[in-house]
Each structure stands twice: as structure tokens, then as C-alpha cells.
Amino acid sequence: MSNQKKVSPSSVVHEQDIRKRNENYSKYVEQVTPKTNIVMNVIKAFIVGGIICTIGQFFISYYQSLGAGEEAAKAYNSITLVFLSVLLTGLGIYQKIAKFAGAGTLVPITGFANSVAAPAVEYKKEGQVFGIGCKIFTIAGPVILYGIFSSWVLGLIYYILKILKVV
Amino acid sequence: MAEEMKSKMMGKQSILFSNPPVIVAGSSIAGKKEGEGPLGHLFDTIQEDPMVGKETWEEAESEIMKEAATKVLEKAGLKNTDIRYLVGGDLLGQLIATYFGIADLNIPTFGLYGACSTMGEAMAIGSILVDGGFADRVMAITSSHFASAEKQFRFPLDYGNQRPFSATWTVTGSGAVIIEDARIHKKNSNEPTIVIKGVTVGKIVDYGLKDSMNMGACMAPAAFETISTNLEDINVTPDYYDKIITGDLGYVGQHILIDLLKEKNIDISQNHMDCGIEIFDKDKQDTHAGGSGCGCSAITFTAYVMKQLKEGQWKRVLFVPTGALLSQVSFNEGRTVPCIAHAVIVEAI
Numbered sequence: 001m002s003n004q005k006k007v008s009p010s011s012v013v014h015e016q017d018i019r020k021r022n023e024n025y026s027k028y029v030e031q032v033t034p035k036t037n038i039v040m041n042v043i044k045a046f047i048v049g050g051i052i053c054t055i056g057q058f059f060i061s062y063y064q065s066l067g068a069g070e071e072a073a074k075a076y077n078s079i080t081l082v083f084l085s086v087l088l089t090g091l092g093i094y095q096k097i098a099k100f101a102g103a104g105t106l107v108p109i110t111g112f113a114n115s116v117a118a119p120a121v122e123y124k125k126e127g128q129v130f131g132i133g134c135k136i137f138t139i140a141g142p143v144i145l146y147g148i149f150s151s152w153v154l155g156l157i158y159y160i161l162k163i164l165k166v167v
Numbered sequence: 168m169a170e171e172m173k174s175k176m177m178g179k180q181s182i183l184f185s186n187p188p189v190i191v192a193g194s195s196i197a198g199k200k201e202g203e204g205p206l207g208h209l210f211d212t213i214q215e216d217p218m219v220g221k222e223t224w225e226e227a228e229s230e231i232m233k234e235a236a237t238k239v240l241e242k243a244g245l246k247n248t249d250i251r252y253l254v255g256g257d258l259l260g261q262l263i264a265t266y267f268g269i270a271d272l273n274i275p276t277f278g279l280y281g282a283c284s285t286m287g288e289a290m291a292i293g294s295i296l297v298d299g300g301f302a303d304r305v306m307a308i309t310s311s312h313f314a315s316a317e318k319q320f321r322f323p324l325d326y327g328n329q330r331p332f333s334a335t336w337t338v339t340g341s342g343a344v345i346i347e348d349a350r351i352h353k354k355n356s357n358e359p360t361i362v363i364k365g366v367t368v369g370k371i372v373d374y375g376l377k378d379s380m381n382m383g384a385c386m387a388p389a390a391f392e393t394i395s396t397n398l399e400d401i402n403v404t405p406d407y408y409d410k411i412i413t414g415d416l417g418y419v420g421q422h423i424l425i426d427l428l429k430e431k432n433i434d435i436s437q438n439h440m441d442c443g444i445e446i447f448d449k450d451k452q453d454t455h456a457g458g459s460g461c462g463c464s465a466i467t468f469t470a471y472v473m474k475q476l477k478e479g480q481w482k483r484v485l486f487v488p489t490g491a492l493l494s495q496v497s498f499n500e501g502r503t504v505p506c507i508a509h510a511v512i513v514e515a516i
Contacts, residue, residue, distance in 0.1 A: 009423075012374070013430035022375030029376065029384040032422050034332040041329075089325045098327025105327050114327045122323035125223045139326060 007031060041102050048097065048104030056081055056108070078109055085110035089117040115139040175298070178400025180368050187362035187514070188297040189352040191245075191304075191345045193469030194238035196231045198313065198339025201458075201466070204447045209470040210340075211238050217314060217339065225259060228312035228341075229268035232257070235341035236272055236308055243345045247272045250345065251302035254289045256280050257310045257461055258337075259319060264310050268341075274306065283386075283415050284369065284490030285309040286342065286465040287509035291366040293346040294511075303348045310341035311460030320379070320495060333381035333419050335443060335459035336452075342465025358477050359515035367397040367510040371492070375503050379493060382504075383420025383443075383456055386489040389506035390416060391427040393487060397510045398433060405435045409481035412472060413508070414464030414488030415443035417457030442467035442488075464488040476515040483514045 007027040015021035059080050063073035088094040094114050098105040105111050119138050123131040137144060161167045177183050195210045202213030212234060219227040232255075240247060253272065256279035257264035265278060281288035289307035296302040314324055316337040322328055346363065354360055372389040379385075390413050398405065405411060416424055421441050428435055442464045443457030468486060475481045489508040498504075 009426040010430050013427055025374040025388070026376060029381065029419075029423065032426075033381055033384060033419050036329075036331060089327075092325060095325050095327050099329055102329045111327065114325070118323040118326035121325050122318055139322065 044100060045102045045104035045107075048101035049107060050104075052081070052105070052108045052110055081108070081110050082113040085113035086117040089114045090121060112140060112143065115143075177365065178396070178402075180370070180396055181365060181400035181510075182295065182367075183365040183401060183512075184294060184298040184363065186298055186349045187364045187516075188294045189347045189349050190361045190363065190473070190513070191347045191352065192239050192243035193344045193473045194235045194242060194342065195466035195470040196235045196238065196341045197462075197466055197470075198231075200313070200336075200452065201338055201340055201446060204452060206446055206467065206471050209474060210466060211242075211470070214339070217312075224312055224315035224318060225263055226267070228257065228259070228264040228310055228315050228339075231312070231339070232264055232268035232308060232310040232341040232343075233271070235310065235343040236269055236306065239306065239308075239343040239345055245304070245345065247274055250274045250304050250306045252277060252293075252296060253306045253308060254279060254293045254296070255306070255308035255343075256285045256289070258282060258316050264312070264315065265308070268310070269308070281488075281507060281509070282490030282492050283311070283459055283461050283463065284488040284507050284509050285461045286468065287369075287414070287486060287488035287511055288490075290344065290346065290363060290486075290511045291368060291509050293344075294363040294366065297346050297348050303351055305346045306343055307346060308341070308343035309461040309465045311337055311339065311462035313337045313339045313460075316460060330455055331380050332455050333378075333383065333417075335382055335415060335417050335456045336447065336454040337460040338415075338446060338458045338463035338466070340460075340462030340466040342462060342469040344469060359479060361473060361476050362514050362516055364483075364512040364514045365401065366512065367393055367400060369393045369507040369509045371505045371507055373503050373505040377498075377501065377503050379491070379498055379504060381419060381456075382415070382459060382491050383417040384423055385491050385504040386506040386508065387416055387420040387423035387427065389508040390420070390424050390487055390489050393508040393510050394424075394435070394485065395428060395431050395433060397485060397512075401512075405433055405438060408438060408483055408485045408512075410438050410440050410472075410475075410484040411435050412464075412468075412484055412486050413439070413441045413443075414490075415457065415459035416441050416489060417443045417455075417459065418449070419456050420489075445471065461488075472513070476513065479515065481515070483512070486511045486513055 011024045059077040060073045063076045123135040197210040219230040221227045253274040253276045293305035293307040374388045376385045446458040447454040487510045493504045
């Protein structure tokens with residue numbers, strides 16, 4: 001690995017070949033830029049993500065205790081978590097939790113809700129159509145597009161395997 | 168005549184003025200977070216409301232720019248009709264903060280886009296206009312707003328993401344100066360006069376980085392090239408300046424700049440200062456690498472640097488705001504981040 005070799009600023013300043021200079025500079029910058037603590041980030045994400053999931057489990061059990069079936073209770077839970085996420089986004093609280101939790105708030109359904117609600121709040125000023133309408137999925141759009149696309153691909157594979165009697 | 172023109176040009180890309188134009192006044196309008204920072208007590212006005220009573224972030228930025236323009240006129244004891252040209256810009260597409268903000272002032276205008284280097288560019292062009300005899304007074308102005316910049320360049324404010332340590336925090340603020348022909352300037356005997364002795368106009372410098380979350384590293388080579396060219400062009404050593412003041416390199420960029428210059432046997436480790444580092448307290452204010460944005464260097468200059476020069480703490484400084492000239496489109500298309508730095512020699516006489 002060439003990355004393990006220390007790159008000195010001298011190899012940037014005194015390099016005549018622009019391409020090599022840029023390569024050296026990029027490596028040098030990597031050396032002097034402070035890195036985030038991955039272990040700490042993972043622990044924080046694990047704890048907060050776990051808390052969100054525990055809250056979700058609480059809702060599922062609660063709705064079941066009210067008489068809902070398992071599927072219905074799961075759906076109610078998703079609706080509840082999405083609602084809470086949107087509410088906290090609107091109140092400006094979700095971003096503060098996410099700053100601490102990182103992927104812990106990004107991965108659960110609450111993260112998806114936040115990524116839709118935040119542009120809606122931001123672009124409301126640009127109108128219902130060109131603001132909210134066009135820009136609400138600026139962040140969530142790729143998730144929706146590629147989510148649907150990959151489920152279509154998987155469906156197609158499943159269909160073919162079924163014809164071939166593999167599954 | 169030709170000879171006289173030639174005498175102003177120094178070296179490759181610098182100018183030393185025949186009649187160094189005077190900075191008669193500077194204004195600084197800052198946001199709440201900037202007001203809570205280490206320089207908070209120095210700003211003319213602190214806007215507690217990020218919306219400044221307006222409907223949108225963009226309108227709010229225009230409003231603080233208008234305040235900066237009004238304030239600098241008031242401090243200089245001048246009217247808008249006394250200003251020949253206004254030279255300025257901001258970070259937003261098509262310079263909407265500037266054009267909407269200054270519309271009511273009715274001053275002939277040059278709009279500039281130099282990203283965060285805009286204050287340096289505006290002061291350079293302003294002083295060229297004045298020393299060239301094309302204007303008696305020019306207003307140089309710029310602004311940035313945390314929320315409008317985040318919206319344009321990054322994510323909606325309420326989106327839950329984490330910023331890396333190398334990321335900077337866009338300053339909400341607007342600064343303006345009035346540059347006046349030295350020959351019509353009425354000297355205030357109590358304090359030194361602040362003049363723009365010369366400028367070094369920056370080139371586009373691109374060392375191939377693509378990380379828009381590490382602007383300091385992207386821009387440091389531009390500052391490196393402009394500072395070393397300035398010293399070479401006017402044939403001086405770094406100690407010629409009491410301070411060499413970059414705009415918004417932040418901690419990462421400062422480290423790199425000092426490193427790179429050392430390779431050219433230029434040591435600025437003792438007299439370098441970065442506005443982005445000065446404006447926030449990174450531990451208390453959670454601003455990571457420091458402040459950034461056009462407003463960062465502008466209000467640090469007008470509130471802090473000008474004060475130090477007026478009080479005689481510093482005699483001569485090199486003010487070098489740096490700008491990263493990327494756009495959302497260039498970033499998404501995987502292009503590198505081209506940068507620029509303009510140097511302005513400011514002296515107290």
C-alpha cells in the first residue's frame with residue numbers, strides 16, 4: 001500500500017509533474033486531516049439505533065395488546081415512528097440527535113422520514129409545486145428509485161427461478 | 168504617461184498603488200453565533216434573528232447586506248450618492264443576496280463571484296478603480312448566511328447528518344468598507360489612516376482535491392501561491408507584515424499553508440492568522456475546522472483587523488481571503504475544486 005508511506009509537503013511543492021503533484025497532495029492532505037473516531041461512532045450509532053428499535057418494539061407490543069394482529073401492529077408502529085420523526089424534524093430536534101447518533105438515526109425508518117421532511121420544510125418557501133413538489137425527494141429520491149428498481153430486479157430473478165422450478 | 172502606468176505593476180501579478188487609497192470606514196453585521204464567538208464584542212450589529220424578520224434565508228442575507236452598506240455609510244458620514252461604484256458579491260447563485268440587498272442604494276454596481284475570496288477581490292478592484300482615477304469612492308461589500316449556504320451547497324438544515332472534523336461553518340454576516348481617494352481624504356488626526364498599499368491578484372489554483380467537506384485543504388494551495396508570489400513580486404520577507412491573514416482556511420488549511428510555504432523557505436508560523444479560526448471558539452461552539460464564507464473574512468477584517476491597525480497594534484498586514492470555486496453541478500459531475508486567493512496589503516500610516 002502506497003498510502004502507508006508518509007508523503008512530505010516537499011513532494012508537493014517541488015514536484016513538477018502536475019498529475020504526480022496532485023496525487024502527492026491528496027495523500028499528504030489525508031495525513032494532516034483529523035479523522036473521526038470510527039469505534040466511538042459505531043458505539044453511538046448502535047446505542048441510539050437500538051433505542052429507536054426498542055421504542056418500535058414497544059409500539060408493536062402496545063398495539064398488539066390493544067388487539068391488533070402482528071402485521072397491523074407493525075404497520076401502526078411504522079406510522080407512529082414516521083410521525084414522531086417528522087415531528088422532531090419540524091421542531092429542529094432530529095438533526096441534534098442525528099449529530100450524535102449518525103447512522104443510528106439514519107438507518108431506521110425515522111431517518112427516511114427525516115430525509116423527506118427536512119427538504120419539505122426547507123423548500124416550502126419556493127412554493128407548493130416547484131418547492132415542496134419538486135424538491136421533497138432530493139435526498140430520499142435515490143432510496144426510492146433504487147429501492148423500487150432493486151425489488152423489481154429481485155422479483156424478476158425470483159420469477160425466472162420459479163419457472164426453472166429452482167424455488 | 169505609459170511610464171507612470173507601468174510603475175504600479177510589480178512582478179508577475181501584483182500592484183503597488185501610486186496614491187494608496189484610504190479605507191475610511193468598515194462595517195460588520197454578524198449573526199447570533201458569530202456574536203457569541205471570541206470577536207462578538209467587536210461587531211457593529213449582532214442579528215439575533217437568523218431570519219432578520221424576513222420570510223426566507225435569501226431575503227435575510229440581503230437584509231444584513233443592506234444593513235452593512237447603510238452602516239458603513241453612516242460610520243463614514245457619507246450618503247449613497249457619495250459612492251461612485253459598489254463592488255461586491257456573495258455565495259448564492261446569480262448573486263441574489265447582493266443584488267436584492269443593495270438595489271435600493273442606487274449605486275452603480277459591479278457584481279463579483281469569488282466565493283469566500285470576494286472581500287479580497289472587491290477591495291482589490293475597488294482600490295484599482297480609485298487609484299486609477301476612475302472613482303473617488305468605492306464601496307466593497309460581501310455577505311454570507313449559514314442557512315442559505317447550507318441550502319445551496321449542502322443539505323436542508325433539518326436533515327440529520329454528521330459533519331466531518333475538516334468541515335467549516337459558514338459565517339452569517341456582512342461586511343463593507345469604503346475606499347476613498349487619498350487626495351480627497353480628510354485625515355482624522357487622532358488615529359492612523361488605513362490605506363491599501365497594493366494587491367496581488369490570485370490565479371486559479373487546483374491541486375486536484377474533490378472533497379468539498381475539506382475546503383481548507385482545497386484552498387490552502389491558492390493561499391500558498393498568492394502569498395509566495397506577493398512576497399516575490401514586491402521583494403520582501405514575511406516579517407514585512409505584522410500579520411498574514413487568510414480568510415477561511417481553518418485549522419486543517421492553516422497547517423497545510425504553513426507546511427507548504429516552509430518548503431519555499433518562507434516561515435509564516437509566527438505571524439499567520441486565519442479569520443475562520445479567530446471568529447469561533449471551536450471547542451465551545453462546535454464549529455469543527457473553523458468559520459468560512461464571504462462574511463467570515465469580511466467581518467473579521469472590518470471588526471478586528473481594522474481595529475488592530477487603528478490602535479497601532481499592527482502596522483501592516485497582508486489580507487488574503489481564499490475562495491473555493493466549485494458549484495453543486497461541478498461537484499456532482501465529479502470535478503475538482505478550483506480555488507483562488509487575493510492578497511491585499513493594508514497599512515496604517
